Amino acid sequence: MFKDSVPKYWRLRDVVYRLKYIYCRDCGKSSFPPRSKCPYCGSSNIDHRYSKGNGVVEEYTVMYQSEARYQDYQPIVFGVIRLDEGFRIVAPIVDVDPNSVEEGMRVEATLRRVRVDGSTGLIQYGIKFRPSRR
């Protein structure tokens, strides 16, 4: 299973670590994750681009996990982040007091431990966000 996970990991590396997205030259919308056609207008006239990783919290929720394997992380704040390039991603927000997270808060992407599920090679959380330091 390790052999299967590694190629998948490398394929997803650009997407997860570098926030690769597509920009549609026809309708001007950005979307994530990248795909071969624009999900808004169906055009294949698209650019592959990389986000700078800066965005704003549009919505968030605080989850209190009770499972032992999540103990290190609790509570977990999940946010809907709108990147400056115009697309949204759901990701954990770290390095922050859950009580101080608010809508409209500026955040930046940060690389954290990637949890790879052994049986499927699924990367659960490749990218996280923290309060912007700029």
Ligand SMILES: [Zn+2]
């Ligand atoms: Zn489009």
